[in-house]
Amino acid sequence: MQGFRENATATVTALVDKLGYDRCAKIAKLAATNGKTVRQLVLEQNLMSQSEFDALISPEAVCRLGHKRQ
Numbered sequence: 001m002q003g004f005r006e007n008a009t010a011t012v013t014a015l016v017d018k019l020g021y022d023r024c025a026k027i028a029k030l031a032a033t034n035g036k037t038v039r040q041l042v043l044e045q046n047l048m049s050q051s052e053f054d055a056l057i058s059p060e061a062v063c064r065l066g067h068k069r070q
Helices: 002-007 009-019 021-034 038-044 049-055 057-062
Strands: none
Touching: 009 021, 009 038, 009 049, 021 038, 038 049
């Protein structure tokens, strides 16, 4: 299941708060065209650590998308 999340271009939705919409759109486009995963691209570009990435795409974090954090 984690591999699916890493490869899904929709994964970038979970990264928008951290990276911004424009950067996420570029990552999604690159992932769709060059065969690399979203994870690979984010880590190669040093945009965040592995642990940050994992935390942001965790099922728990994704379920909270769109809810204001308190």
